[in-house]
Structures are given as structure tokens and as C-alpha cells.
Amino acid sequence: MVVQHLLAEKGLYRGAIDGILGDNTLAALHQIEGMDPRMPNTRKIATMIQLGAKEKGIDGGPVDGLWGTQTQFGFEELAFIFQHGRRRTTWRPEEIVPANRWPKQNTxxxxxxxxxxxxxxxxxxxxxxxxxxxxxxxxxxxxxxxxxxxxxxxxxxxxxxxxxxxxxxxxxxxxxxxxxxxxxxxxxxxxxxxxxxxxxxxxxxxxxxxxxxxxxxxxxxxxxxxxxxxxxxxxxxxxxxxxxxxxxxxxxxxx
Ligand SMILES: [Zn+2]
Incomplete structure (x- = not known):
């Protein structure tokens, strides 16, 4: 469904968002630049997720069609966006560590x-x-x-x-x-x-x-x-x- 949402967003897919990888969905996927129609479908899907994540500023890993933990993360973020219309905000424990450690005032x-x-x-x-x-x-x-x-x-x-x-x-x-x-x-x-x-x-x-x-x-x-x-x-x-x-x-x- 995430893939269909992404394709629909690009105006490449107008069918039902039903999660079924049918002919229309595949045809739309093949219109994505750099998508090799000879690749296995699982790889096309991973590629689309990685591309979609990248375009939305989400780190879904490199666009290589290989599904790893980072792609899984990108997929979950995208699924949340399409469901709720915004980024997921519950963070995972490792993300609690602040990006910056600012110095203590008056020191x-x-x-x-x-x-x-x-x-x-x-x-x-x-x-x-x-x-x-x-x-x-x-x-x-x-x-x-x-x-x-x-x-x-x-x-x-x-x-x-x-x-x-x-x-x-x-x-x-x-x-x-x-x-x-x-x-x-x-x-x-x-x-x-x-x-x-x-x-x-x-x-x-x-x-x-x-x-x-x-x-x-x-x-x-x-x-x-x-x-x-x-x-x-x-x-x-x-x-x-x-x-x-x-x-x-x-x-x-x-x-
Ligand atoms: Zn103040």
C-alpha cells in the first residue's frame, strides 16, 4: 500500500490502494527512473520504498533494492505518514540521545x-x-x-x-x-x-x-x-x- 501511495503521489498510479501488486501497480513502478523491469518484484518494491523515503527526507538506507533494517525503518515512517499525514513522532530509545550536547551555562x-x-x-x-x-x-x-x-x-x-x-x-x-x-x-x-x-x-x-x-x-x-x-x-x-x-x-x- 505504501508503494501504491508513493506512485499515486507521483501521478503514476490511479488504481485502488489495496496492497495488491497487480499489473497497474507494476506498470507504474516501471515508469520510475532507474527501475529495471527485469529485477525481481521484491527488489522493485524495496527500491520504491527507499526512493520514497529519500524524497521525504527519511533515511531509508541506500537506494539499492535490498531490504535491511534501515529500509524497514523508512517503510514504517512512510506507512505512518500515509496513515496520519505527518511524521511519526514516537521515537525509539536510541534516538533519545540529543544530537548536540551544549555547554553548561556560567562555566x-x-x-x-x-x-x-x-x-x-x-x-x-x-x-x-x-x-x-x-x-x-x-x-x-x-x-x-x-x-x-x-x-x-x-x-x-x-x-x-x-x-x-x-x-x-x-x-x-x-x-x-x-x-x-x-x-x-x-x-x-x-x-x-x-x-x-x-x-x-x-x-x-x-x-x-x-x-x-x-x-x-x-x-x-x-x-x-x-x-x-x-x-x-x-x-x-x-x-x-x-x-x-x-x-x-x-x-x-x-x-
Ligand atoms: Zn529567556
């Missing part, structure tokens, strides 16, 4: 990694339009952040966009942007905030006030679990999730 390692406050800044395009939380008439399409977090931040926000979609991003106020780079000391403290290095962002501050705990903060609600999963997959730290305050804040630094 020499942090300074060594990020350098001086207010330096090494770059501007990245936001994958979805942000509303400026303190003046909703204003929009932002770019974010200023530290060069070393730019790639990771882009990945996180693309993941948020793909996971929630535009409507949910709006209704859940994931686009209410409270700022990123800001060369200022920590609120109520003498230490410098991680915002001063451009490695922290705030979202929806009105509904996630600094001193609110999970009983009041919007972002503590389970509907935001996937939001935090997007950040935590990249090793970003939510002060709300870790310390139960400042739920608006997320940073590329351990606490």
Missing part, C-alpha cells in the same frame, strides 16, 4: 565554546513567520542567534513547522516570539542571561510568565509535549521542563 566551558557576549552572531530565516509577542502587529521573518546554534535552531523550527503545521502553530501560539539575542543580565540576577550570547529564545511570554510553575504556564500542558520534543531532540534545554519556572525560555546550554 568556563560555556565561554570557551561560545566566546564573548554579543559576538559571532548570525541571522537565520524563520521557517514560519513569527509574531512579536509584545506588539502583535509586528512580524519577524528572521532570527538573530549565535553562529554555533544556527543550524540546530533551524532544524528545531523546521521540525516544529512539520510537526504542528501552520494552523496549530497559530492556535498554540508557537509563533509568539519573545526575543532571542539580547545583551542583558539575567532578570532578577547579576549573572548574564544566555540571551546575551544569542543562544536562548523566549516564546509566548504572556502565558508563560517568569515565575509561573506548571500549574499556570501554558507550555507545561501536554499539547506542547511535541514542541519540547523538537527542542530536546537537538539538546536544547527548557527551564520550565527542568526547573519549573520561566516556561517561555529555551536555550542551547545545560543548566
Amino acid at each position: 568556563p566551558e560555556f565561554l570557551e565554546f561560545y566566546g564573548n557576549r554579543g559576538e559571532n552572531l548570525v541571522t537565520i530565516p524563520a521557517p514560519f513567520v513569527l509574531k512579536i509577542a509584545w506588539d502583535l502587529r509586528l512580524k519577524a521573518t528572521k532570527i538573530t542567534c549565535h553562529r554555533k546554534v544556527a543550524e540546530s535552531l533551524t532544524k528545531v523550527l523546521e521540525d516544529v513547522r512539520d510537526t504542528y503545521g501552520e494552523n496549530d502553530i497559530n492556535s498554540l501560539r508557537l509563533n509568539y516570539f519573545g526575543g532571542a539575542f539580547n545583551n542583558r543580565p539575567m532578570r532578577g540576577g547579576t549573572l548574564w542571561s544566555t540571551h546575551a550570547w544569542g543562544v536562548a529564545l523566549d516564546f509566548d511570554p504572556d502565558r508563560n510568565a517568569l515565575r509561573w510553575g506548571r500549574d499556570r504556564a501554558a507550555f507545561a500542558h501536554p499539547v506542547y509535549d511535541e514542541w519540547w520534543r523538537c527542542w530536546e531532540d537537538e539538546g536544547w534545554v527548557s527551564l520550565g521542563r527542568r526547573r519549573n519556572f520561566d516556561w517561555m525560555h529555551v536555550q542551547a546550554a545545560e543548566v
Whole structure:
């Protein structure tokens, strides 16, 4: 069925999605570039799965027509997409390990990694339009952040966009942007905030006030679990999730 879905998506197959490898399905398969009609059918199917996965940014292994564990993974991801219209979000244990280990804030390692406050800044395009939380008439399409977090931040926000979609991003106020780079000391403290290095962002501050705990903060609600999963997959730290305050804040630094 996954193969038929993939072929239908390409406009090559208009028959029933019934999982039966009939003449129409085979004929459609043979129209795929590089598909050798003389290959065994099992190999054609594996090739199609690998191609389909690749085109959707899923790692289904090399496109070689050989079904291994990576192809199985690609197949399961594709099956989920066709069933639910989005990427599978339950992760396997080995995927819990974050891609990045950010340095701990207020340590020499942090300074060594990020350098001086207010330096090494770059501007990245936001994958979805942000509303400026303190003046909703204003929009932002770019974010200023530290060069070393730019790639990771882009990945996180693309993941948020793909996971929630535009409507949910709006209704859940994931686009209410409270700022990123800001060369200022920590609120109520003498230490410098991680915002001063451009490695922290705030979202929806009105509904996630600094001193609110999970009983009041919007972002503590389970509907935001996937939001935090997007950040935590990249090793970003939510002060709300870790310390139960400042739920608006997320940073590329351990606490
Ligand atoms: Zn903050």
C-alpha cells in the first residue's frame, strides 16, 4: 500500500490502494527512473520504498533494492505518514540521545565554546513567520542567534513547522516570539542571561510568565509535549521542563 501511495503521489498510479501488486501497480513502478523491469518484484518494491523515503527526507538506507533494517525503518515512517499525514513522532530509545550536547551555562566551558557576549552572531530565516509577542502587529521573518546554534535552531523550527503545521502553530501560539539575542543580565540576577550570547529564545511570554510553575504556564500542558520534543531532540534545554519556572525560555546550554 505504501508503494501504491508513493506512485499515486507521483501521478503514476490511479488504481485502488489495496496492497495488491497487480499489473497497474507494476506498470507504474516501471515508469520510475532507474527501475529495471527485469529485477525481481521484491527488489522493485524495496527500491520504491527507499526512493520514497529519500524524497521525504527519511533515511531509508541506500537506494539499492535490498531490504535491511534501515529500509524497514523508512517503510514504517512512510506507512505512518500515509496513515496520519505527518511524521511519526514516537521515537525509539536510541534516538533519545540529543544530537548536540551544549555547554553548561556560567562555566568556563560555556565561554570557551561560545566566546564573548554579543559576538559571532548570525541571522537565520524563520521557517514560519513569527509574531512579536509584545506588539502583535509586528512580524519577524528572521532570527538573530549565535553562529554555533544556527543550524540546530533551524532544524528545531523546521521540525516544529512539520510537526504542528501552520494552523496549530497559530492556535498554540508557537509563533509568539519573545526575543532571542539580547545583551542583558539575567532578570532578577547579576549573572548574564544566555540571551546575551544569542543562544536562548523566549516564546509566548504572556502565558508563560517568569515565575509561573506548571500549574499556570501554558507550555507545561501536554499539547506542547511535541514542541519540547523538537527542542530536546537537538539538546536544547527548557527551564520550565527542568526547573519549573520561566516556561517561555529555551536555550542551547545545560543548566
Ligand atoms: Zn529567556
